Amino acid sequence: MNTKDWKILLVDDEHEFITTLAERLDLRGIPARVVFDGESALEAIAADEPQVVVLDVLMPGIKGLEVLERVKRSNPHVQVLLLTGHGSTRDGIEGMRLGAYDYMMKPLNIDTLIEKMESAIDYARKSAKAGQ
């Protein structure tokens, strides 16, 4: 698996959590950009489309599910992995209905996250090809 060309965007208002996660991904050869709110996420996606967005559901300002909705409208090939908290089933199911690729509950297992990222990238590539 060549991860160097993966384009990942991580979005969470928990600075320590998300920057440490980015650092751990970097140690595994997976580059990831980090932003801390929904507005910045939408700007980052518009400026340079990622393949996968890892998106926290509960954030101040624009909520994760709203970001998801807007991303799926503007950039339908971008795959979104939601990070949910308690009551994850409800948020997760709602997220899947809105077009999320999958959801995970915090705290994360990094190996599971990478597996889901890989599968989402594969799906994104296939769906982009099919849409050409």
Add this chain to the structure above:
Amino acid sequence: MRDALFMGKLTASATHEMQNILATIRESSGLMEDLLAMGGEDFKHAERFKKGLRVLAEQVERGMALSEQLNYCAHAPEAGPAGADVNEALRALTGLMHRQAARSRVGLELSPGRTGLRTALRPVEVMEAVALAVEAALGLLPPGSQLRLCVEEQGGLAVVRLFAPGFEALRETPAWTGLSAQARSLGIGLSPGPGGLGAVLALPRPVA
């Protein structure tokens, strides 16, 4: 009721915060683990360090379980059209009462039973009634006993069964009277278990 909903709202928000704290601890300890694996051979205290990281991971798991149970409690006073999932309510309750049981030196466990059974009661009402039965049993069972809870279906009703050796004496105690009154007020049927052992709480069926 309004008090419980208000406290629940505050608690639910705090449990989300706890979850973020635990997630950050896990990522930070994960990073230390990664860095140790990359070049820790020369580190004199590597083994001790690894042990510390294992403890951190275990404690995060423990914190997560507790945080989930508290989050469940926070939402338990809320009434929903589908009523309460009995197994979910008992899972949170047994997790939270585990420490109380341990103080009485009684093991408390939820046996694998039927999942998906519902009742018209709110989760908090299921938890309160079963907690009363558990507390009554804890005051009675000798140290070293094991108290088991199980969710079953009987005649279309969700039924909670409590059983432990020597538990039959419960019906001779004042606690049984209190439990009976509480059960009646919630529309719960209370009876001895099969063979006179333990107690059975038959919960009101969900609204169709």
